[in-house]
Amino acid sequence: MTMPSFLRNILVACAFLGRVPVPGRVFDGFDGRMGAIAHAFPVAGFLVALPGALLFWLMLTLGTDALVAALLALSLQALVTGALHEDGLADCADGFGGGRSREEVLDIMKDSRIGTFGAIALFMSFALRAAMLASVAMHLPPLAAAFALPASGTLARTLMVAHWQALPPAREQGLATSAGQPDLAGTARALAIGTVLAGIPVIAVFGLPALFLALSLGGIAAFAMTRLAARRINGHTGDTIGAVEQIGEIAVLLAFSLTA
Template identity: 40%
Template sequence: MRRHRIVQDTSAALRFYSRLPIPVSADDADPFAAPSLRRIAYAVPVAGAVIGAIGGVILLVGHALALPPLVSVALAVTALVLVTGALHEDGLADTADGFGGGASRLRRLEIMRDSRIGTYGACALMLSLLLRVALLQALLVSAGAVRTALALVAAAALSRAAGLLLLEFLPPARTDGASAAAGQPGPDAAGKAGLMGALLAAVAVVPSLGVAATLAGLGATLGGLFVMTRLSRRMIGGQTGDVAGATQQVTEIAFLLAVLMFARVS
């Protein structure tokens, strides 16, 4: 029974965070509705690890085919964008446009809801993609393909836990939207998500890149989460799904940067 629930919750998390064709269980009354974050919080980092593993496999295949490092990591990042339907990238762009272009809280929220992308959003997207590709390329050259793929899995798991923690730390900034529909996870569920994300990151990174890189990555992720929490509180008085997506992007970059700086390479 417990195993069945874990499979159900992980499937729900993957349906919410990706566009993978996850089979629907007969027990799911409305499988495509916004899931209860209170229930699936612990499974969110697991879903992130699965998504990251897809990018990692593409990176390994590219390396095995003797593609240049830049091409291999660019294909891996492309795979991540396609698998998630650019969910987090969309949140980053909307957040950058709203925080950068709005003069008041209501105006920022209005801009964030607009589907059109502005200058701030375009620049944020470009820089996010550029930084992820550059960091993964540097890791691939210095640490090898397997270690880089494991770092990508860890970053994907931990950064999605960070995005969920932001939803717990701040109240919803509006009464409708994806984050309001999903609800806040609650302290216990958010704590389980954070612990699961940290555990998955440690399992992936400690044996391959060392304890120092793992601790640095965890610290950088917490730092990114802290900055995004403070910024979102100041700008819109709470959180939205867009800010959670932006937090995932920011913390993934922070984690990869810290791991690159402190990686044990022999």
């Protein structure tokens, strides 16, 4: 039986955005052009965040301190995704923080070693997200608070697609180049899917103002990162895409913590 194309795209996106095991037949005939299936990224973002959300809910239900529960949930989420986006954030922090010319920035970002700027960025990302998740948990029941993780994961992966489409590849070769770019139609689909998929639980748990604030802050964060990448390296890389995801999560969770 032939697998529906949208379901296959979701499974491929889950495998790309994390360490989710999927059947090998899912990749039959797939040419590796991730840009063509970018509309599935928001759904994949929702799914890969579910294990962390489940652990967050369980820990809170058992009476675990909210900050400890948040750190455990984020740690599990990093395991599920293979810390893919955290790696991109660290590389961007090192490159933009330590490089002067475009070539220097790209060379530093390509280096697998983490420098001072990258270490600080990783620490701040975990600290801020954990603190904001804990703040949400202090004002909402455990199940409602747990929805913050898949909702922020969905919107952050949606912002990734917008950044990916807005800039050309910064390198002639590389993962971002070989993966292709989403077109305007695919980006519009991703924005619509991500807004609806995240919007339903956000409105139910936090209210409509929270969704508006999350979209606003997330959009501002993604726009700022896109402008920075355009100015410093004249395009996007896999690292800048990952950094947008992390910055987007922080912005969205900030909106939730302000409106919980």
